[in-house]
Amino acid sequence: LLLFxxxxxxxxxxxxDITQLNNPVSCILLTTAIAMKLGLVPFHFWFPxxxxxxxxxxxxxxxxxxxxxxxxxxxxxxxxxxPTLLTAMAISSTALGGWMGLNQTQIRKILAFSSISHLGWMxxxxxxxxxxxxxxxxxxxxxTITV
Numbered sequence: 001l002l003l004f005x006x007x008x009x010x011x012x013x014x015x016x017d018i019t020q021l022n023n024p025v026s027c028i029l030l031t032t033a034i035a036m037k038l039g040l041v042p043f044h045f046w047f048p049x050x051x052x053x054x055x056x057x058x059x060x061x062x063x064x065x066x067x068x069x070x071x072x073x074x075x076x077x078x079x080x081x082x083p084t085l086l087t088a089m090a091i092s093s094t095a096l097g098g099w100m101g102l103n104q105t106q107i108r109k110i111l112a113f114s115s116i117s118h119l120g121w122m123x124x125x126x127x128x129x130x131x132x133x134x135x136x137x138x139x140x141x142x143x144t145i146t147v
Contacts, residue, residue, distance in 0.1 A: 001033035002073075018073075021080040031081050031089075037070040038119050041092040048100075048112035059108055063115050064141040071122070071137055078130045086123055093120030111147065115140075 006018045009026040021027045032043075039047035051059045074081070097117025104110045118140045126133045 001029050001036065005029035005033060019076050019080070021077065024082070027080060027082045028085060030077060031085050034070045034074050035089050038067060038074075039116055040089045040119055040123060041096050041116065042089065044093070044096070044116050047116065048109050051112040051115075052106065052108045054108075056108075059111065060145060063111060063144050067115075067119070067137070071133070074123075074126060075130055075133065078126050083127050086127060090120045090123035090127075093117065093123065095120075107147075111144065115144070 002018075005021070005026045006016060008029065009018065009021050009023050010016045012023045012026070018030065021030060036043040051062060054062065094117050097113045097115070097120060101110055101113030101117065104113060118136070122133050122136050122140070125136055
């Protein structure tokens with residue numbers, strides 16, 4: 001989806017720069033691709049199951065380090081992303097992550113739903129203040145690594 005988004009943008013603008021997306025289809029595809037990689041709510045189903053089946057070290061790496069590249073792309077392309085779609089995903093991620101985390105008894109699933117909820121907060125903060133998203137991500141990583 002990321003490559004398809006940049007291809008559509010290159011086809012309509014003539015340049016391969018994904019930091020300045022002008023095509024609305026490209027913006028939606030890029031937002032969807034990053035949400036899929038991060039595990040935001042419409043695409044969150046893979047994350048709790050993968051985290052539950054992995055050892056704690058791999059779960060920590062998956063919850064922290066592996067989110068850094070998509071968040072970097074999200075940070076770089078934040079001015080040209082679709083704010084309505086990102087807001088809808090962020091609000092639903094925050095609500096569903098917190099709600100589903102309340103019903104869990106296993107530590108890895110609690111961490112997975114915590115990650116989904118925190119990513120929702122990061123996505124909503126990204127719209128208003130992208131640099132604050134980095135601070136939120138660093139604090140999330142610090143809390144997750146200590147757990």
